[in-house]
Amino acid sequence: DVKVTQSSRYLVKRTGEKVFLECVQDMDHENMFWYRQDPGLGLRLIYFSYDVKMKEKGDIPEGYSVSREKKERFSLILESASTNQTSMYLCASSSGPREQYFGPGTRLTVT
Amino acid sequence: AQKVTQAQTEISVVEKEDVTLDCVYETRDTTYYLFWYKQPPSGELVFLIRRNSFDEQNEISGRYSWNFQKSTSSFNFTITASQVVDSAVYFCALSEKSYGQNFVFGPGTRLSVLP
Numbered sequence: 001d002v003k004v005t006q007s008s009r010y011l012v013k014r015t016g017e018k019v020f021l022e023c024v025q026d027m028d029h030e031n032m033f034w035y036r037q038d039p040g041l042g043l044r045l046i047y048f049s050y051d052v053k054m055k056e057k058g059d060i061p062e063g064y065s066v067s068r069e070k071k072e073r074f075s076l077i078l079e080s081a082s083t084n085q086t087s088m089y090l091c092a093s094s095s096g097p098r099e100q101y102f103g104p105g106t107r108l109t110v111t
Numbered sequence: 112a113q114k115v116t117q118a119q120t121e122i123s124v125v126e127k128e129d130v131t132l133d134c135v136y137e138t139r140d141t142t143y144y145l146f147w148y149k150q151p152p153s154g155e156l157v158f159l160i161r162r163n164s165f166d167e168q169n170e171i172s173g174r175y176s177w178n179f180q181k182s183t184s185s186f187n188f189t190i191t192a193s194q195v196v197d198s199a200v201y202f203c204a205l206s207e208k209s210y211g212q213n214f215v216f217g218p219g220t221r222l223s224v225l226p
Binding site: 045090092098099105 | 157
């Protein structure tokens with residue numbers, strides 16, 4: 001059974017804090033993705049990676065960075081959290097252009 | 112440019128009714144994939160089906176069926192005899208061979224099945 005896990009389901013952070021969101025997949029997928037989902041705006045791609053140590057900007061990379069040191073792990077970093085980064089964050093992985101498998105999501109609140 | 116449209120923002124049906132969710136896509140590629148995902152209230156997106164551009168055969172899986180028509184650039188999803196557990200947001204998505212691994216998601220359709 002395919003599995004994508006995210007480090008937290010719910011997270012509350014203060015403005016200005018550095019925030020790490022971790023994602024791990026056990027399917028040996030080369031591609032990994034970070035999205036945020038907001039009401040009325042749908043899913044928006046933040047960053048993706050198609051190989052270890054490789055990263056590409058998505059549609060809304062500002063205020064975020066990523067790290068992929070191992071194939072199975074893809075981290076999203078908020079260098080200095082702001083209230084407009086309060087959102088649901090979804091991680092996904094895939095092999096080639098095929099279906100992406102999603103984690104359970106992290107609901108982040110920045111106060 | 113690729114695009115996915117789900118014109119129905121919200122649909123409400125009564126249990127046991129059939130319901131069809133529409134998806135229209137735009138692409139210039141001849142090789143592409145189409146997908147449907149379900150997002151229940153718990154929040155996790157669940158993969159339902161993948162269809163590639165060379166396979167227009169309709170698919171049925173239990174109460175779910177999908178109708179892929181290249182002539183109208185549509186990939187519609189029908190739930191037969193809907194149940195309360197079908198209540199969720201449903202997303203249609205497109206990936207193109209030339210666009211690599213990235214998806215374009217539609218805005219989603221919120222389905223409410225009332226008892």
